[in-house]
Amino acid sequence: MTNNEWKYRVAYLGPEASFSYLATRELFPNEWNIAYRTIPECIDAVTNEVVDFAVVPLENAIEGSVPLTIDYLFHEADLYIVGEIKLKIQQHLMVNKAQKDNWEKIEGIYSHPHALAQCHKYLFYRFSHVPLHQTSSTAQAAKMVAENPDKCIAAIGNATSAEKYGLVIVEKNIHDFHFNHTRFVVLSKYNTRLPIENSDGQPKTMLMLTLPHDDAGALHRVLSVFAWRRLNLSKIESRPLKTGLGNYFFIIDVLADENEPMMKWAFEELNALGCTVKSLGTYYTYNASE
Amino acid sequence: MTNNEWKYRVAYLGPEASFSYLATRELFPNEWNIAYRTIPECIDAVTNEVVDFAVVPLENAIEGSVPLTIDYLFHEADLYIVGEIKLKIQQHLMVNKAQKDNWEKIEGIYSHPHALAQCHKYLFYRFSHVPLHQTSSTAQAAKMVAENPDKCIAAIGNATSAEKYGLVIVEKNIHDFHFNHTRFVVLSKYNTRLPIENSDGQPKTMLMLTLPHDDAGALHRVLSVFAWRRLNLSKIESRPLKTGLGNYFFIIDVLADENEPMMKWAFEELNALGCTVKSLGTYYTYNASE
Numbered sequence: 111m112t113n114n115e116w117k118y119r120v121a122y123l124g125p126e127a128s129f130s131y132l133a134t135r136e137l138f139p140n141e142w143n144i145a146y147r148t149i150p151e152c153i154d155a156v157t158n159e160v161v162d163f164a165v166v167p168l169e170n171a172i173e174g175s176v177p178l179t180i181d182y183l184f185h186e187a188d189l190y191i192v193g194e195i196k197l198k199i200q201q202h203l204m205v206n207k208a209q210k211d212n213w214e215k216i217e218g219i220y221s222h223p224h225a226l227a228q229c230h231k232y233l234f235y236r237f238s239h240v241p242l243h244q245t246s247s248t249a250q251a252a253k254m255v256a257e258n259p260d261k262c263i264a265a266i267g268n269a270t271s272a273e274k275y276g277l278v279i280v281e282k283n284i285h286d287f288h289f290n291h292t293r294f295v296v297l298s299k300y301n302t303r304l305p306i307e308n309s310d311g312q313p314k315t316m317l318m319l320t321l322p323h324d325d326a327g328a329l330h331r332v333l334s335v336f337a338w339r340r341l342n343l344s345k346i347e348s349r350p351l352k353t354g355l356g357n358y359f360f361i362i363d364v365l366a367d368e369n370e371p372m373m374k375w376a377f378e379e380l381n382a383l384g385c386t387v388k389s390l391g392t393y394y395t396y397n398a399s400e
Numbered sequence: 401m402t403n404n405e406w407k408y409r410v411a412y413l414g415p416e417a418s419f420s421y422l423a424t425r426e427l428f429p430n431e432w433n434i435a436y437r438t439i440p441e442c443i444d445a446v447t448n449e450v451v452d453f454a455v456v457p458l459e460n461a462i463e464g465s466v467p468l469t470i471d472y473l474f475h476e477a478d479l480y481i482v483g484e485i486k487l488k489i490q491q492h493l494m495v496n497k498a499q500k501d502n503w504e505k506i507e508g509i510y511s512h513p514h515a516l517a518q519c520h521k522y523l524f525y526r527f528s529h530v531p532l533h534q535t536s537s538t539a540q541a542a543k544m545v546a547e548n549p550d551k552c553i554a555a556i557g558n559a560t561s562a563e564k565y566g567l568v569i570v571e572k573n574i575h576d577f578h579f580n581h582t583r584f585v586v587l588s589k590y591n592t593r594l595p596i597e598n599s600d601g602q603p604k605t606m607l608m609l610t611l612p613h614d615d616a617g618a619l620h621r622v623l624s625v626f627a628w629r630r631l632n633l634s635k636i637e638s639r640p641l642k643t644g645l646g647n648y649f650f651i652i653d654v655l656a657d658e659n660e661p662m663m664k665w666a667f668e669e670l671n672a673l674g675c676t677v678k679s680l681g682t683y684y685t686y687n688a689s690e
Contacts, residue, residue, distance in 0.1 A: 150520075171645045174467055178517065196645065223513060223534070227468065230440075244513070244534040289644040326632040330623035337620040344646055346619060347638045354579040355461045355486065356634055 117142040119161040121152045127249040127271035133195040133294040134165040136398040137306075147246075149178045153187050156297050163192070164297045169345075170199065171291045173224045179295075180349055180361060183390070184318050190391035191316055193296035193304035197398040201225055201266050201285040204252065204277040208259040213280040218243055220251035221266035229266055232284040252277055301391045309394035313367040314344065316391070319360045320351070322384030329360070335379050336364065339372045368392045407432040409451040411442045417539040417561035423485040423584040424455040426688040427594075437536075439468045443477050446587050453482070453586050459635075460489065460582045462575070463514045469585075470639055470651060473680070474608050480681035481606055483586035483594035487688040491515055491556050491575040494542060494567040498549040503570045508533055510541035511556035519556055522574040542567055591681045599684035603657040604634065606681070609650045610641070612674030619650070625669050626654065629662045658682045 120138050123130035124145025134143050144161060146152045152164040167176045183189065201221075205213045219226075219233065220243045226233065233242065245251040248267030255265040256275035265277065272279050296304060321328040336343060342365045348358040366373050368389050380387045410428050413420035414435025424433050434451060436442045442454040457466045473479065491511075495503045509516075509523065510533045516523065523532065535541040538557030545555040546565035555567065562569050586594060611618040626633060632655045638648040656663050658679050670677045 150524075169640075169645070171640055172642050174640050177464055234440075244536075246534075287642045289642070291645045293645060326630075327623075327627040329633070329636065330620070330627040333617075333620035333623055337617040340616075342616040343619070345638070345648070348636055350459075350461055350464050352462050352577045352579070355459070355581045355583060357461075358635070 118163060119144060121146050121155040121161040121164040123149055123152055123166055123247070125247060125249045125253065127252065127268070127274040128247050129197060129199060129268060129292060130165055130167060130294060131249075132268065132270060133197045133292075133398060136197070137165075137193065137195050137296065137304075137396050138163075149176070150182050150186070153182050153189065153297065156189055156299055157187055159299060162298065165195065165294050166297065167292055168194075168295045169293045170224060170228075171289055172228050172285070172287050175347060175349075175361075177349065184349070184359060185352070189297045189299060190301040191295045191393050192298045192302050192391065193306055193393050194314070194395045195294040195296070195398055196395055197292050197294065199228070199285065199290040199292050200268060200283055201229055201248075201290075202269060202272065202279045203264050203266055203281040203284050204255065204272045204279045205264045206255050206259045207276065207278055209262050210278045210280065212262050213264060216240055216262050216264045218261070218263040219266065220245050220254055220263060222246070222248050222251070225266045228285045228287070228290060231286040249274075296393075303391075303393055306394040306396045308397055310397075311394070312365060313392045313394060315364045315366060315368045315373065315389060317362045317364065318388045318390065319362055319380070320386040321360070325384070328383070328385075331383055332360075332380065332385060335376050335383070339376060341366050341372060341376060408453060409434060411436050411445040411451040411454040413439055413442055413456055413537070415537060415539045415543070417542065417558070417564040418537050419487060419489060419558060419582060420455055420457060420584060421539075422558065422560060423487045423582075423688060426487070427455075427483065427485050427586065427596075427686050428453075439466070440472050440476070443472050443479065443587065446479055446589055447477055449589060453588050455485065455584050455586055458484075458583045458585045460514060460518075460580070462518050462577050462580055465637055465639075465651075467639065474639070474649060475642070479587045479589060480591040481585045481683050482588040482590075482592050482681065483596055483683050484604070484685045485584040485586070485688055486685055487582050487584060489518070489575065489580040489582050490558060490573055491519055491538075492559060492562065492569045493554050493556055493571040493574050494545065494562045494569045495554045496545050496549045496551075497566065497568055499552050500568045500570065502552050503554060506530055506552050506554045508551070508553040509556065510535050510544055510553060512536070512538050512541065515556045518575045518577075518580060521576040539564070586683075593681070593683055596684040596686045598687055600687075601684070602655060603682045603684060605654045605656060605658045605663065605679060607652045607654065608678045608680065609652055609670070610676040611648075611650070615674070618673070618675075621673055622650075622670065622675060625666050625673070629666060631656050631662060631666060
């Protein structure tokens with residue numbers, strides 16, 4: 111997006127050099143991108159109109175959904191998804207320059223729990239006796255390694271964080287599964303759509319759906335509503351309603367525009383079935399180069 | 401379970417005083433319960449017959465599934481679920497005895513990421529400027545607070561961990577949602593069933609199911625297989641197949657015995673639809689008192 115008159119304010123899950131930062135920089139190279147500490151803080155910043163957009167991770171191909179994003183959108187916020195960014199995730203092992211000859215003897219590895227999980231096998235076979243420490247982001251781990259040149263420790267994260275914090279990458283692409291992408295969503299207070307240049311043109315609509323209580327087979331009827339209209343779902347996921355074990359709401363991605371007649375009829379029928387449906391809006395996907 | 405001749409060896413996600421320990425102690429009060437450091441280590445111990453059973457967390461009513469357990473069972477192990485334990489989760493704020501008069505001025509709070517998430521609102525309203533630190537378990541956090549009497553820090557965890565590590569509980573029940581339970585599963589190498597005394601007698605069968613590739617509406621057909629036979633599902637959840645964004649497998653809990661004729665026909669029909677179905681076995685639920 112370019113705009114000579116006005117820069118949009120875009121919140122992202124920081125710190126600088128996080129994967130959210132890489133995703134944000136791809137879609138918003140010329141806007142005013144602002145790091146926030148947590149996902150709820152990013153979402154609150156849009157809700158309170160401190161920023162125009164927020165970019166937060168939604169789902170990783172290996173680790174699955176980011177529960178905090180989905181739950182906060184469902185329980186606490188009233189926002190729309192106006193775009194999506196798909197980013198390739200590559201995890202590298204990095205150490206302080208002062209330790210670059212000792213890296214095979216590292217005594218601790220720091221990273222975000224998702225990144226540690228994405229490199230589970232590598233860590234198991236290569237460093238099974240080295241303690242793993244969780245940090246709030248991969249960039250935070252890189253920062254910690256940079257600030258402790260005397261300690262023989264390593265971080266796992268992306269190449270940008272190695273560069274920003276002056277670390278040396280000692281093993282590249284240590285994530286266990288090759289097809290490692292993360293979906294980030296762009297949130298706004300208004301139900302608009304970002305124009306996305308390299309999108310495949312496929313509109314997607316995200317729905318959050320609660321089934322009528324204690325109605326066995328209700329999910330089957332919900333899927334019937336979409337199936338007989340040939341409305342394809344690219345995703346269905348259950349999340350706890352937080353009212354007791356076994357009570358869920360569903361996140362459904364439909365490959366269609368919420369304004370299509372078929373979609374409008376589907377919404378009406380879902381309401382008639384006793385479901386509560388909330389559309390987070392229709393959006394397009396940006397395929398980030400990295 | 402009682403047995404005068406022989407004690408079963410039961411692995412649980414340690415350390416001692418973890419929630420897994422509380423669940424294990426309820427169902428196996430007289431067996432040889434052994435703490436393991438990680439969920440994969442618990443599962444491997446059963447696979448390699450180092451132990452007879454393993455007790456690992458599967459799903460929390462607030463935070464949802466434990467991805468590591470589900471993914472490791474699907475991708476790495478070939479085990480059966482022979483029982484389930486439902487345990488009430490109560491989180492408390494605890495400090496070192498030496499700091500008990502300073503607790504309102506704590507400078508750091510330590511706990512497992514799930515426990516921190518379960519107390520998200522409490523922490524936000526009460527301690528919004530106190531840094532949160534992630535530990536590998538709630539008991540680990542309690543241990544750290546016990547070992548640092550000079551530091552003004554707190555842990556979040558259960559009452560047993562406060563007792564074991566000699567900490568003082570300064571605020572009770574700080575979890576945000578009242579209905580906070582966790583389901584633990586008992587894993588075995590053999591498809592048996594634990595006799596469970598206080599079970600409600602409802603057999604449950606867990607299936608792991610992969611849909612035929614690129615078949616829009618396949619999930620709808622899968623649910624039809626159960627719906628027209630009046631086989632009720634208590635849960636359906638998607639997890640990434642780790643082969644790319646948008647490829648999932650499903651975990652389905654059916655409220656029926658896998659040996660019922662209706663279930664056997666359902667399995668045959670699912671295979672005919674091109675699905676890969678794996679039953680983890682039929683089991684009963686133990687309702688733990690705590």
